[in-house]
Amino acid sequence: MRLEGRTALVTGGASGIGAATCRRLAAEGATVAVTDVNAEGARAVAEEIGGRAYELDVRSTGSVRSAVEAAESDLAPLDILVNNAGYDEFGFFVNTEEDMWDRVLGVNLRGVIAVTHAVLPGMQDRRGGRIVNVASEAGRVGSPGSGVYSAAKAGVIGLTKAVAAESARYGVTCNAVAPGPIETPLLMAAPEALGELGERLVQGMVGKTVLRRLGQPDEVAAAIVFLASDDAAYVTGQSLGVSGGLAMI
Numbered sequence: 001m002r003l004e005g006r007t008a009l010v011t012g013g014a015s016g017i018g019a020a021t022c023r024r025l026a027a028e029g030a031t032v033a034v035t036d037v038n039a040e041g042a043r044a045v046a047e048e049i050g051g052r053a054y055e056l057d058v059r060s061t062g063s064v065r066s067a068v069e070a071a072e073s074d075l076a077p078l079d080i081l082v083n084n085a086g087y088d089e090f091g092f093f094v095n096t097e098e099d100m101w102d103r104v105l106g107v108n109l110r111g112v113i114a115v116t117h118a119v120l121p122g123m124q125d126r127r128g129g130r131i132v133n134v135a136s137e138a139g140r141v142g143s144p145g146s147g148v149y150s151a152a153k154a155g156v157i158g159l160t161k162a163v164a165a166e167s168a169r170y171g172v173t174c175n176a177v178a179p180g181p182i183e184t185p186l187l188m189a190a191p192e193a194l195g196e197l198g199e200r201l202v203q204g205m206v207g208k209t210v211l212r213r214l215g216q217p218d219e220v221a222a223a224i225v226f227l228a229s230d231d232a233a234y235v236t237g238q239s240l241g242v243s244g245g246l247a248m249i
């Protein structure tokens with residue numbers, strides 16, 4: 001029960017890594033605001049863990065502000081923020097177009113900026129907090145079929161370091177996890193979108209891991225909860241690969 005008495009907000013908490021993180025945070029004693037653009041999915045996870053669900057679309061600053069305000073007034077000021085919501089459209093970069101760049105950057109990069117901007121001032125005022133961003137190995141080594149997504153995730157890693165440097169004096173840490181291929185609906189959308197080529201992309205990622213397998217959402221959640229806990233008090237500005245050794249940086 002490392003997180004007894006803490007209040008956490010997770011974006012994209014309805015599915016995959018986000019849902020696994022909500023379960024782990026609750027199991028460690030935290031009160032969890034489960035947020036997602038998929039309000040029904042968020043409600044199901046919140047019900048399961050005794051948390052509270054909020055509809056939150058990271059693309060809309062209005063939606064972000066009202067969900068953060070509601071969670072802080074219903075529960076308590078936030079001690080932990082997990083920026084997990086993510087989205088990709090698989091395809092080779094030369095075949096992408098402007099609207100797709102905006103959609104992918106809007107969720108994966110601008111979304112993290114918007115939610116962090118809404119939560120961080122309160123953490124700084126209260127002189128404490130933990131921010132964990134779900135980046136990707138795509139942001140460190142690049143992922144074929146996910147060029148714009150890779151750019152967004154590299155941006156998240158840059159933001160993580162800047163926020164860590166600016167917030168250290170306020171007792172706020174900011175770290176990222178960089179998952180490799182994790183068995184969730186997001187990754188499994190590649191074979192659905194691209195057929196055999198998508199299957200080859202996923203198998204190619206698995207082949208780059210030294211552990212030679214897909215990861216599970218709970219294996220990423222374990223690393224996120226570590227970074228959100230007091231056990232990681234002396235860790236900030238880092239990107240922790242949770243990727244079966246896909247990258248050793």
Ligand SMILES: NC(=O)c1ccc[n+]([C@@H]2O[C@H](COP(=O)([O-])OP(=O)(O)OC[C@H]3O[C@@H](n4cnc5c(N)ncnc54)[C@H](O)[C@@H]3O)[C@@H](O)[C@H]2O)c1
Nearest residue numbers: 012015016017037057058085086136179181182184186187
């Ligand atoms: N699965 C992988 O292989 C993998 C690898 C590296 C990084 N990641 C990252 O992990 C995070 C979680 O992804 P996942 O694999 O669990 O995928 P997932 O599709 O299972 O879950 C993503 C969640 O984000 C939510 N979401 C999407 N757009 C949103 C928006 N605009 N506002 C709020 N919520 C939104 C979805 O509704 C969904 O519940 C993402 O940031 C993703 O980029 C995943």
